[in-house]
Amino acid sequence: xxxxxxxxxxxxxxxxxxxxxxxxxxxxxxxxxxxxxxxxxxxxxxxxxxxxxxxxxxxxxxxxxxxxxxxxxxxxxxxxxxxxxxxxxxxxxxxxxxxxxxxxxxxxxxxxxxxxxxxxxxxxxxxxxxxxxxxxxxxxxxxxxxxxxxxxxxxxxxxxxxxxxxxxxxxxxxxxxxxxxxxxxxxxxxxxxxxxxxxxxxxxxxxxxxxxxxxxxxxxxxxxxxxxxxxxxxxxxxxxxxxxxxxxxxxxxxxxxxxxxxxxxxxxxxxxxxxxxxxxxxxxxxxxxxxxxxxxxxxxxxxxxxxxxxxxxxxxxxxxxxxxxxxxxxxxxxxxxxxxxxxxxxxxxxxxxxxxxxxxxxxxxxxxxxxxxxxxxxxxxxxxxxxxxxxx
Amino acid sequence: xxxxxxxxxxxxxxxxxxxxxxxxxxxxxxxxxxxxxxxxxxxxxxxxxxxxxxxxxxxxxxxxxxxxxxxxxxxxxxxxxxxxxxxxxxxxxxxxxxxxxxxxxxxxxxxxxxxxxxxxxxxxxxxxxxxxxxxxxxxxxxxxxxxxxxxxxxxxxxxxxxxxxxxxxxxxxxxxxxxxxxxxxxxxxxxxxxxxxxxxxxxxxxxxxxxxxxxxxxxxxxxxxxxxxxxxxxxxxxxxxxxxxxxxxxxxxxxxxxxxxxxxxxxxxxxxxxxxxxxxxxxxxxxxxxxxxxxxxxxxxxxxxxxxxxxxxxxxxxxxxxxxxxxxxxxxxxxxxxxxxxxxxxxxxxxxxxxxxxxxxxxxxxxxxxxxxxxxxxxxxxxxxxxxxxxxxxxxxxxxxxxxxxxxxxxxxxxxxxxxxxxxxxxxxxxxxxxxxxxxxxxxxxxxxxxxxxxxxxxxxxxxxxxxxxxxxxxxx
Ligand SMILES: [Zn+2]
Numbered sequence: 052x053x054x055x056x057x058x059x060x061x062x063x064x065x066x067x068x069x070x071x072x073x074x075x076x077x078x079x080x081x082x083x084x085x086x087x088x089x090x091x092x093x094x095x096x097x098x099x100x101x102x103x104x105x106x107x108x109x110x111x112x113x114x115x116x117x118x119x120x121x122x123x124x125x126x127x128x129x130x131x132x133x134x135x136x137x138x139x140x141x142x143x144x145x146x147x148x149x150x151x152x153x154x155x156x157x158x159x160x161x162x163x164x165x166x167x168x169x170x171x172x173x174x175x176x177x178x179x180x181x182x183x184x185x186x187x188x189x190x191x192x193x194x195x196x197x198x199x200x201x202x203x204x205x206x207x208x209x210x211x212x213x214x215x216x217x218x219x220x221x222x223x224x225x226x227x228x229x230x231x232x233x234x235x236x237x238x239x240x241x242x243x244x245x246x247x248x249x250x251x252x253x254x255x256x257x258x259x260x261x262x263x264x265x266x267x268x269x270x271x272x273x274x275x276x277x278x279x280x281x282x283x284x285x286x287x288x289x290x291x292x293x294x295x296x297x298x299x300x301x302x303x304x305x306x307x308x309x310x311x312x313x314x315x316x317x318x319x320x321x322x323x324x325x326x327x328x329x330x331x332x333x334x335x336x337x338x339x340x341x342x343x344x345x346x347x348x349x350x351x352x353x354x355x356x357x358x359x360x361x362x363x364x365x366x367x368x369x370x371x372x373x374x375x376x377x378x379x380x381x382x383x384x385x386x387x388x389x390x391x392x393x394x395x396x397x398x399x400x401x402x403x404x405x406x407x408x409x410x411x412x413x414x415x416x417x418x419x420x421x422x423x424x425x426x427x428x429x430x431x432x433x434x435x436x437x438x439x440x441x442x443x
Numbered sequence: 444x445x446x447x448x449x450x451x452x453x454x455x456x457x458x459x460x461x462x463x464x465x466x467x468x469x470x471x472x473x474x475x476x477x478x479x480x481x482x483x484x485x486x487x488x489x490x491x492x493x494x495x496x497x498x499x500x501x502x503x504x505x506x507x508x509x510x511x512x513x514x515x516x517x518x519x520x521x522x523x524x525x526x527x528x529x530x531x532x533x534x535x536x537x538x539x540x541x542x543x544x545x546x547x548x549x550x551x552x553x554x555x556x557x558x559x560x561x562x563x564x565x566x567x568x569x570x571x572x573x574x575x576x577x578x579x580x581x582x583x584x585x586x587x588x589x590x591x592x593x594x595x596x597x598x599x600x601x602x603x604x605x606x607x608x609x610x611x612x613x614x615x616x617x618x619x620x621x622x623x624x625x626x627x628x629x630x631x632x633x634x635x636x637x638x639x640x641x642x643x644x645x646x647x648x649x650x651x652x653x654x655x656x657x658x659x660x661x662x663x664x665x666x667x668x669x670x671x672x673x674x675x676x677x678x679x680x681x682x683x684x685x686x687x688x689x690x691x692x693x694x695x696x697x698x699x700x701x702x703x704x705x706x707x708x709x710x711x712x713x714x715x716x717x718x719x720x721x722x723x724x725x726x727x728x729x730x731x732x733x734x735x736x737x738x739x740x741x742x743x744x745x746x747x748x749x750x751x752x753x754x755x756x757x758x759x760x761x762x763x764x765x766x767x768x769x770x771x772x773x774x775x776x777x778x779x780x781x782x783x784x785x786x787x788x789x790x791x792x793x794x795x796x797x798x799x800x801x802x803x804x805x806x807x808x809x810x811x812x813x814x815x816x817x818x819x820x821x822x823x824x825x826x827x828x829x830x831x832x833x834x835x836x837x838x839x840x841x842x843x844x845x846x847x848x849x850x851x852x853x854x855x856x857x858x859x860x861x862x863x864x865x866x867x868x869x870x871x872x873x874x875x876x877x878x879x880x881x882x883x884x885x886x887x888x889x890x891x892x893x894x895x896x897x898x899x900x901x902x903x904x905x906x907x908x909x910x911x912x913x914x915x916x917x918x919x920x
């Protein structure tokens with residue numbers, strides 16, 4: 052029996068990429084319009100009585116003071132309740148979870164969850180890469196984003212014989228899916244040979260093992276199931292969710308071949324949804340790096356621990372595979388505008404469950420789609436949301 | 444007063460003198476110079492030498508109640524140089540001592556000050572550290588002589604294998620090397636020949652004569668050799684006044700370069716391994732000092748001096764200039780999130796420098812660093828003993844980061860180490876990481892993590908242990 056106390060009635064995003072000509076507010080407006088336009092029966096935005104803004108890192112465009120309160124004005128809803136949620140790479144997915152709790156509690160009626168991230172207003176060196184100098188002066192110094200995941204690749208290769216070809220197969224698949232996704236940052240195929248030959252970024256990860264820095268925005272409209280009929284005849288329900296944490300330093304991990312936060316977040320989400328991993332038809336998972344998707348599909352229970360590389364190379368996760376993963380192109384091809392990422396993934400799940408994913412549509416058998424993010428210091432936080440078309 | 448142990452250290456990098464000369468269109472000189480990576484400096488070298496001397500003596504650091512450190516250019520021209528070094532060595536909190544500086548004479552100043560403190564009964568066990576990494580002006584002749592290295596001695600009241608028996612001094616107000624208050628680089632204001640003949644030789648010769656007054660055996664000599672000719676000239680000068688054969692040596696001058704205030708003890712370190720008299724001379728800043736050491740039995744640590752100085756990875760002059768900060772990328776560097784003057788550093792400096800962990804009283808888990816771990820990550824206990832982590836371990840996993848903004852230098856290894864004492868720690872690698880592999884044995888060494896807003900920030904780095912060619916020993920690469 053799934054939780055199903057919230058329904059998704061609209062979702063949309065803007066074309067991800069280096070959006071030099073759009074401001075933070077303009078991106079938000081674009082995603083908001085896309086979500087409003089997606090509502091089957093039409094939608095009067097004044098129905099929204101609370102907004103949750105997902106923005107991870109205002110410093111990337113020089114606005115750390117941002118509390119999310121610029122968004123209501125930007126979308127014509129100045130005056131509405133608005134709160135910014137920040138929770139590292141799962142910022143978007145956690146803002147969605149918080150929004151769901153606001154609806155389920157009965158405090159709010161119709162809620163907009165909107166993720167917006169400006170990643171490219173500053174140069175690469177001053178943007179996310181500057182993270183290498185953040186944190187502890189010694190124990191995390193030099194820890195740019197790939198350092199959070201590359202040590203797991205080193206160890207996974209050592210313990211399970213995972214190869215760079217296996218890692219590369221994730222990039223090849225997700226770039227292929229990105230070609231089919233009109234919203235993706237990258238819409239080009241890559242070959243295993245190209246991934247292997249790309250310059251090293253953080254050994255053993257090379258350039259095409261890494262997601263790009265992407266500007267983007269995505270928005271989603273949720274309400275109570277009993278209110279959903281006002282907006283659509285084909286609602287998608289929130290079957291369950293889970294969030295879990297871990298110790299923040301890399302030297303505190305209990306394992307270097309998996310992310311315990313993902314395991315625990317998904318266990319809680321599966322339990323809330325009353326399903327097992329085998330019931331999931333399609334998954335949008337956190338593939339900031341190729342190794343991350345391999346860890347994810349193991350930690351989420353789709354494949355046995357250690358088989359993630361082989362399963363990827365053998366095509367188990369392609370669009371018509373046993374468990375299609377990242378049909379949108381994932382973070383690797385669609386991009387990773389941090390606060391928007393989770394909401395864009397949920398939008399893809401919504402499309403997939405409603406059969407609206409065009410060329411990248413996968414087979415929906417059980418009516419369940421899973422969305423996942425993991426990140427933060429030491430990959431110490433993960434969020435999993437599960438959507439369903441099943442009314443109960 | 445006796446010498447209980449000795450230790451030396453030099454950077455791994457060697458730059459050929461000829462490659463510096465080639466860059467400036469001069470005829471090629473001979474030999475190599477030991478030069479610092481960007482994360483090495485006189486303090487990290489001082490730590491390495493002192494750590495070896497302490498290990499050779501087999502004493503607990505907390506039993507060392509004094510440290511005298513001689514260094515021409517301590518890392519903080521004004522600031523906590525001495526106490527930073529003391530924290531990395533875990534010296535007794537009430538330890539006595541001094542930082543001696545001002546010229547290359549500082550090495551002998553440190554030795555005699557420590558000897559006096561021991562002789563006077565003020566301290567029982569004193570550490571003498573001499574280290575230098577001279578920073579010459581780019582494009583000058585000085586650049587083809589300036590090296591880097593360190594030596595340390597452990598002194599005790601009596602009973603040791605070597606003893607200090609005689610000292611002599613001379614002074615004259617002579618300007619040789621010079622660095623003004625706001626100048627980053629040392630200027631060589633002198634003509635090498637002029638000062639060799641008119642300042643160094645007369646003063647050193649007089650000191651040498653004084654040391655030989657009561658000597659029945661001229662013995663062996665160690666002294667700095669700024670221009671590579673002083674040792675030979677002094678040998679000639681001293682020979683005129685004595686009939687005994689003499690062995691006048693400067694510290695591995697042709698491979699390491701001039702080691703400034705560290706030169707005398709680095710040069711004498713191996714000789715402490717064989718009995719006989721040994722004369723130590725220091726010069727600089729218009730002063731010359733000598734002292735005679737009688738070696739009765741091999742001094743512990745002397746046996747590994749040759750191996751510890753034998754390393755050497757040849758590097759290009761451009762890498763040297765980059766590590767000195769002379770070659771810098773255009774544009775802004777990324778700043779540390781926490782300024783070194785902040786309260787966070789006040790809380791964290793001791794535990795970063797001492798490599799401290801909070802060891803859980805209930806389950807033994809090492810929680811690192813202590814100030815961000817009020818609760819044990821394994822059992823939830825809040826009772827801890829703060830203890831230093833061990834410095835040996837094996838690689839759990841690692842990466843080599845190649846994409847970072849300035850001031851980071853790629854390739855930068857980051858390593859998760861399983862320490863032999865049960866702790867686990869993530870630290871940077873101290874080299875290019877080419878030899879790292881899972882399970883490989885490693886050692887932790889002190890390095891400079893950053894010069895942040897002008898302030899040096901120190902911490903520990905990981906080096907792969909590897910066998911020394913031709914021996915059963917292993918050293919850290
Ligand atoms: Zn404990």
